[in-house]
Amino acid sequence: MHTNDPASRFDMLPARDESAALTSAGGDAELSTELLHALMSGLPAELDALRDSLGESDWPGLAEYAHQMRGATQYCGVPALDAAIEALERAARVGDPERCTDGVLQVEIQAQRLSGI
Numbered sequence: 001m002h003t004n005d006p007a008s009r010f011d012m013l014p015a016r017d018e019s020a021a022l023t024s025a026g027g028d029a030e031l032s033t034e035l036l037h038a039l040m041s042g043l044p045a046e047l048d049a050l051r052d053s054l055g056e057s058d059w060p061g062l063a064e065y066a067h068q069m070r071g072a073t074q075y076c077g078v079p080a081l082d083a084a085i086e087a088l089e090r091a092a093r094v095g096d097p098e099r100c101t102d103g104v105l106q107v108e109i110q111a112q113r114l115s116g117i
Contacts, residue, residue, distance in 0.1 A: 008106050013083055015110070015117055016117055018032075021077025021078075022077070024074070024076070036077070036078075042072075047108060070089065080114070081107065084106040088104060
């Protein structure tokens with residue numbers, strides 16, 4: 001898969017959970033697929049926004065952006081990415097630069113892992 005990627009503490013979670021995605025979509029497989037496609041198409045711009053907030057040390061902005069992203073990841077059946085974004089949001093809420101830097105990296109790793117499916 002992505003053998004050059006650094007290890008992530010979220011790798012033990014599935015990148016995609018079809019059952020959870022289907023449940024979130026009320027059993028509608030087409031809607032579940034549409035939600036995942038919408039998430040995936042927006043990820044590059046969202047990752048750029050996270051990196052920009054991190055680069056500017058904008059912890060409140062980073063926390064808010066991560067919170068908004070979680071609104072999507074919670075419904076798409078992507079547990080590893082969702083957990084990474086949740087951890088990033090928590091780090092940004094306390095303004096911890098080291099944890100925020102690691103958090104953005106973890107989100108990037110899980111987004112790349114998801115895109116490899």
